[in-house]
Structure formats: structure tokens, C-alpha cells
Amino acid sequence: MGYAHDYAAAIMQRGRVPMAPVDFVPNWSDGPRKAKYYPGVDSLPLPVAGYPADASLDRAFDGGAEAPGAATGEGAFDLTSLSGMLLDSYGLTGRRLGVQANTDLSALPFYPLANWSRGSASGGGLYPVSVYWVSGPSGPVTPGVHYYSTRHHTMQRLLTGDVSGEVRESLGGYGADTDQYLVLGIKYWQNSFKYNSFSFHAVSMDLGAAVQTWRMWAGARGLAIEPAMWFDEARLQRLLGVQGQEEGVFAVVPLKWAGAQGGSTPSQSPTPSPAPSPAGPGAGSVSVQLRDVERSREVFTFDALLKMQEATSAQATERPAPGALTPAATPPADPDLPVAALPAAKPMPADVRTVLRRRRSxxxxxxxxxxxTGEQLAACLAASTAGSRLGGDTGTGPDGDGVRLTKLYAFVNHVEGVEPGAYEYDPDARELRLVKAGRPGEFLQRNYFLSNYNLEQAGAVLVPTxxxxxVLDAVGDRGYRLVNATIGAVAQSVYTASSALELGCGVALGFDNVSYIEELGLDATGEAPLLIMMIGNERPAPADFRYEIA
Known part of the structure; x- marks a missing residue:
């Protein structure tokens, strides 16, 4: 077994056995920026992008089957649609000043400490995912490598010249016949300054949340987002000019581009990637020379984080064969448990942009x-199931070959027509099965570490396992990234569905995982609960500040 097994076990036990370093205290005054900083680079302002009113969340979760261009495969990105997708996912779309129970409340009025709203969720609001656009000759700008600056909504040019072949070769034959790619890196210090050894667990979920936001945004418009998570990571790190211990490259998204010659849709069936051949003349020799300027005067490293980066990147080119994840599939619903019927899910006709910009914790x-209501709960449960299908080369796509890796449990507190208790969700029958009767509020609050939520007040607490x-046994240590990306995608889906349903939502990782395993009887199946998702109605007319009219 690789190191990822040990790390996963430590994560499960951290509520009872703290992870090293146990005495670490963040130096908030010396924290990093919430984005990379490349001084003096040329910036390309991105165009204003509209969004179709009929590009609904229901359509997104349905795979965009009814979206224009979906049936013919003609949907393709251009600079305007790329701009809109980036802004609605990781761009800054508003400022959060509402009165709430989180620990950062007193800092919110101060501009240097402002909390900006974004479509994608992120652990601790730290947003460590770096988005790079590698553009070839078919694109609308001079070929090169750009960094997406979230604060300015611009593309910052890091390298000039066509290096799209480097990305294509790193993918080992997977993906669309294209020369346009989004490459997603994670700058660890941007998160680890707060979460230290726990950081890898958190940031790999952030990756899934970002990708799922793109899949919803694009899918509702008939555009394809099919991420690759197996590729020559070291080659892309060299291309981007980043050090492996400082920034991992977690995903590559090939983009079908409007007007490109010979383009095709991404392959839906992952094929094993050949071992990287010796670099040809010039292969791997081109690299971004600009470096991110760090704000922190003192940067720490953490052994667990370094070991996880090393372990999960060691066999990055060994893409699993189709069906490799079958032994890791989630167990079916227990047919012997009592059934609690659910009504039909409430429709979510609002467009994806609107609900992303309304999303909050x-x-x-x-x-x-x-x-x-029962209809709202049914919609959130269905959204979580749809969101667990990451597509691409992950082996979890919605087609017949995709493996379902997650199962959902619901602790019901206050839901019309459903008695309080702990339930297992059957996604095929779209019904609940009773695991344990009785009000779960006391159990939920006792096993929550923080003071920013009263879990008993939530209508329901959903737990993906x-x-x-x-998964690690099936595909190796790199599978840890897939595990957490899948859970992050589920969380983003529930957040977005809650926004569409006008429900409040909160996601948390600060709970005793072992207690949940014991309460739900998960020892026999090996299911691991990795986060909790609270949904419910909020108090009417909460205190807020209208910064935009101040």
C-alpha cells in the first residue's frame, strides 16, 4: 500500500488523534494572497459574456441533452463563453457583508480582508486553484500560456508561442483533437498556511468543486467539460515553471474551440496512457520563466503534504483502463431497510449563472x-448523485461504463413528510431507506467541532461517502485526488441546487468521521464519510449590507 492509504486513515482519525503538527498556529498577518501575483505582465481583458435564460440547472444535471448543439456535438467554446465560465466560477462577483456566525465576521468590513463571493465553493474560502489557459494557433489570441487573474478577470500572458503540443503529448493521446486547454494547478501554501497537513485533503476537494461548476455551466449550454486527471504532471510543471513541492497540477481540460479545423469531441472512454517516450528535440525544454511573487515572508512546508504530492504524482501517466474502478463501486442500497418514499424532485428552471451568483454558505x-419540503430534499439528493459523475478520464462518467463511487446518507431533522432519522438514499429508486430512527440533532451537534452552525436547526444534513x-487499491495513490475531487463535485452540486431551491446550505469538514461510520454502520462496506452538507430554510430578513449602493 502507498502513502495515500496512511494519509486517508489519518484523515478519518483526526477528530480523535490530531494530525501533526498539533501545535501549529496560522500567522494571519503573514498569510499569502488568494491568487498568484505576476508583476509587470501583459493582461488581456476578457469580454463581457451573456448567459442564456433557458440554460437551466435542470438541464445541466441532465447532461445538457436539450441544450443547443448537444445532439449534434456542435457546441464549442469561444473567448466570450470562456470568459463567462471563468467569471461565474472563480471570478469575483460580489462582496459578502451579511451578519452570520462564522469566525471571520469582524474582519469583513475591512477592505484588505474582504470576503468576495464566487460561484465555486472552496474550503475556508481560500481558493487555491490556479487556472492556466494554454492556447494554440486556432485561438483568438497569439498562442501562449496565460494565467487567469481572478481579481481582475483578465488573462495574464506568461509565455508567448505555441506550446499546446506539450499539453497534448502530456495527455498521452487522451482528449479532444484541439489546441486549447485549461490546466488546473493548486498552489499549496495558499491553503496550507491555515490547514497545514490537512491541506491536501481540502484542496483536492476544491479542484472537484471548480470542475463541477464548469460542467454545470457548460453542460446547460451544450458545451463539454471532460477533465483529464492522468497525464505527465512533471512535464506540465516544467512548462508552467512551477516547483512540484509548491504547486501540483491536478487536471487538464481540453476545450473544443469554435472555428478550429479537425476538432472532435473528447473521448468518453479513457484509454491506457503509454509510458512517456524519451523527449524528442526540444520536448519539455520550453518553460514559463516568470515566477509568482509570494506575499508571505515565511513559508512553511509540511511532511504529509509533501509526501502526498510525491505519492499522487509518481504514477501520473498510468491512466487506469476502462472498468478499473469497478471493484471500488459504491454498494447498492440495502433492500431490507424500511422505505421512506419521496415526492418528485422540485424543478430547478433558473439559469446556472443566476444560481451560482446567489450561492453562499x-x-x-x-x-x-x-x-x-420533501420536493426540495428530493432535488438536493438527485443533484448530489448527478454531481458525482466527473466524466473525462475519471471512469465516473454518466455513460454506461462510468462507475458510481459515492453513496449519500441523510440525517433528517425537519423535512415535511419524512420522519426524523438517519437514512440511506437509493438513487435508482429515488427513495430513502431508514438506517436509524429518532431525532439526530444531538448526535450531529456533539460530533461537530466548530461553532458556526447549529446542525439541529438544519432541515437535513447530507453525508456523501x-x-x-x-479506490486506492484499484488505481493507486493518484486515486486520492479522484476521491476528493468527486466529493468536492458533490458538494458544489448541492450548494448550487440549494441556491436554485432558495434553501440555505453549508458544507463542513470539521466533524468526527469515525462517529459517523459507527452511527451509520459503515465499517463492513469500507465507506468513508468525508464531509457534511447542511440544507435548510434560513431566518427571514437576515442583517446584510448593500455595498453596491453605499
Whole structure:
């Protein structure tokens, strides 16, 4: 077994056995920026992008089957649609000044400490995912490598020249016949300054949340986002001019580009990637020479984080064969458990842009006096199932070959037509099965570490599980990135569905994982609960500040 097994076990036990370094305290005044900083680079302002009113969240979760161009495969990106997708996912779309129960409340009025709203969720609001655009000759700008500056909504040129072949070769034959790619890196210090050894666990979920935001945004418009997670990572790190211990490259997204010659849709069936051949003349020799300027005067490294980067990148080119994840599939619903029927899911006709810009964390604003309806709960459960299908080369796509890795449990507090208790969700029958009767509020609050939520006030607490050890056994240590990206995608889906349903939502990792395993009886199946997702109605007319009219 590789190191990822040990790390996964430590994550499960951290509520009872703290991870080293146990005495670490973040130096908030010396923290990093929430984005990379390349001084003096040329910037390309991105165009204003509209969004179709009929590009609904329902359509996104349905795979965009009814979207224009979906049936013919004609949907393709251009600079305007790329701009819109980036802005609605990682761009800054507003400022959060509402009164809530999180620990950062007192800092929010100060501009240097401002909390900006974004479509994608991120652990601790730290947003460590770096988005690079590698553009070839078919694109609308001079070929090169650009960094997406979230604060300015611009593309910053890091390298001039066509290096799209480097990305294509690193993918080992996977993906669209294109010369346009989004490359997603994660700058570890941007998160680890706060979460230290826990950081790898958190940032790999952030990756999934970002990719799922793109899949929803694009899917509702008939555009394809099919991420690759197996590729020559070291080659792309050299291309981007980043050090492996400082920034991992977690995903590559080939983009079908409008007007490109000979383009084709991404392959839906991953094929094993050949071992990298010896570099030809000039192969791997081109590199971004500009370097990110770090704000922190003192940067720390953490052994667990370094070991996870090394372990999960060691066999990055060994793409699993189709069906490799089958032994790690989630177990079916237990047919012997009592059934609790659910009504049909409430429709979500709002467009994806609107619900992403409305998304936020509730932070203590839940109100148990207004129960969640059965239709709302059914919609959130269905959204979580749809969101667990990451597509691309992950082996979890929505087609017949995709493996379902996650199972969902629901602790029901206040839902119309559903008795309080702990339930298992059957996604095929779209019904609940009772695991344990009785009000779960006391259990939920006792096993939550923070003070920013009263879990008993939530209508329901949803818990996605995944068989982490089985995934690692099936595809190796790099599978840890897939495990957490899948869970992050589920969380983003529930956040977005809650926004569409006008429900509050909050996601947290600060709970006793072992207690949940014991409460739900998950020992026998090897399922690991990795986060909790709270949904519910919020108190009416919460205090807020209209910064845009101040």
C-alpha cells in the first residue's frame, strides 16, 4: 500500500488523534494572497459574456441533452463563453457583508480582508486553484500560456508561442483533437498556511468543486467539460515553471474551440496512457520563466503534504483502463431497510449563472421553524448523485461504463413528510431507506467541532461517502485526488441546487468521521464519510449590507 492509504486513515482519525503538527498556529498577518501575483505582465481583458435564460440547472444535471448543439456535438467554446465560465466560477462577483456566525465576521468590513463571493465553493474560502489557459494557433489570441487573474478577470500572458503540443503529448493521446486547454494547478501554501497537513485533503476537494461548476455551466449550454486527471504532471510543471513541492497540477481540460479545423469531441472512454517516450528535440525544454511573487515572508512546508504530492504524482501517466474502478463501486442500497418514499424532485428552471451568483454558505442562519419540503430534499439528493459523475478520464462518467463511487446518507431533522432519522438514499429508486430512527440533532451537534452552525436547526444534513481504500487499491495513490475531487463535485452540486431551491446550505469538514461510520454502520462496506452538507430554510430578513449602493 502507498502513502495515500496512511494519509486517508489519518484523515478519518483526526477528530480523535490530531494530525501533526498539533501545535501549529496560522500567522494571519503573514498569510499569502488568494491568487498568484505576476508583476509587470501583459493582461488581456476578457469580454463581457451573456448567459442564456433557458440554460437551466435542470438541464445541466441532465447532461445538457436539450441544450443547443448537444445532439449534434456542435457546441464549442469561444473567448466570450470562456470568459463567462471563468467569471461565474472563480471570478469575483460580489462582496459578502451579511451578519452570520462564522469566525471571520469582524474582519469583513475591512477592505484588505474582504470576503468576495464566487460561484465555486472552496474550503475556508481560500481558493487555491490556479487556472492556466494554454492556447494554440486556432485561438483568438497569439498562442501562449496565460494565467487567469481572478481579481481582475483578465488573462495574464506568461509565455508567448505555441506550446499546446506539450499539453497534448502530456495527455498521452487522451482528449479532444484541439489546441486549447485549461490546466488546473493548486498552489499549496495558499491553503496550507491555515490547514497545514490537512491541506491536501481540502484542496483536492476544491479542484472537484471548480470542475463541477464548469460542467454545470457548460453542460446547460451544450458545451463539454471532460477533465483529464492522468497525464505527465512533471512535464506540465516544467512548462508552467512551477516547483512540484509548491504547486501540483491536478487536471487538464481540453476545450473544443469554435472555428478550429479537425476538432472532435473528447473521448468518453479513457484509454491506457503509454509510458512517456524519451523527449524528442526540444520536448519539455520550453518553460514559463516568470515566477509568482509570494506575499508571505515565511513559508512553511509540511511532511504529509509533501509526501502526498510525491505519492499522487509518481504514477501520473498510468491512466487506469476502462472498468478499473469497478471493484471500488459504491454498494447498492440495502433492500431490507424500511422505505421512506419521496415526492418528485422540485424543478430547478433558473439559469446556472443566476444560481451560482446567489450561492453562499449559511453560517448559522438556519431556522428549524420552517421545514424543508420533501420536493426540495428530493432535488438536493438527485443533484448530489448527478454531481458525482466527473466524466473525462475519471471512469465516473454518466455513460454506461462510468462507475458510481459515492453513496449519500441523510440525517433528517425537519423535512415535511419524512420522519426524523438517519437514512440511506437509493438513487435508482429515488427513495430513502431508514438506517436509524429518532431525532439526530444531538448526535450531529456533539460530533461537530466548530461553532458556526447549529446542525439541529438544519432541515437535513447530507453525508456523501466513498470507499477511499478501495479506490486506492484499484488505481493507486493518484486515486486520492479522484476521491476528493468527486466529493468536492458533490458538494458544489448541492450548494448550487440549494441556491436554485432558495434553501440555505453549508458544507463542513470539521466533524468526527469515525462517529459517523459507527452511527451509520459503515465499517463492513469500507465507506468513508468525508464531509457534511447542511440544507435548510434560513431566518427571514437576515442583517446584510448593500455595498453596491453605499
Amino acid at each position: 449559511s453560517f448559522g442562519r438556519f431556522d428549524a421553524s420552517r421545514p424543508v 466513498i470507499r477511499t481504500s478501495a
